[in-house]
Amino acid sequence: xxxxxxxxxxxxxFEIGWIFSLKFSExxxxxxxxxxYAVCGLGAAFFLSQSLKHLPVGLAYAVWTGTAIVGSNVIAxxxxxxxxxxxxxxxxxxxxxGVAGLRLST
Numbered sequence: 001x002x003x004x005x006x007x008x009x010x011x012x013x014f015e016i017g018w019i020f021s022l023k024f025s026e027x028x029x030x031x032x033x034x035x036x037y038a039v040c041g042l043g044a045a046f047f048l049s050q051s052l053k054h055l056p057v058g059l060a061y062a063v064w065t066g067t068a069i070v071g072s073n074v075i076a077x078x079x080x081x082x083x084x085x086x087x088x089x090x091x092x093x094x095x096x097x098g099v100a101g102l103r104l105s106t
Contacts, residue, residue: 004054005103011047012067014040019072059102066099 018040025033044064051060073092076082 002054004051007047008051008055008060008063009067011044011051012064012071014043014047015064015068016071016075018044019068020075055106059106062102063099066095070095070099 018037021033021036021040024030025037028034048060048064051064070092073082073088077084077088
């Protein structure tokens with residue numbers, strides 16, 4: 001696997017951390033989640049920018065956001081008690097299929 005795909009995967013993980021730190025910052029009133037927010041946001045931007053040196057911007061952005069959408073939904077279902085109904089799972093699987101298709105098309 002080429003490094004640009006690894007950078008993109010790491011950027012997606014940072015993006016998931018960024019999303020949840022924003023949730024737990026309670027409107028930017030809690031210091032630790034706010035620090036995590038800054039670190040994850042910078043990490044996501046840095047690693048996405050590294051992947052963009054070799055990947056088309058449309059592809060990289062779609063994979064990055066798809067990773068964040070799927071990851072945040074799965075974590076919310078598993079750890080935050082959000083509903084896991086059949087339609088939600090089906091749509092998550094469609095996003096995974098779209099991201100995989102984009103990856104295979106390069």
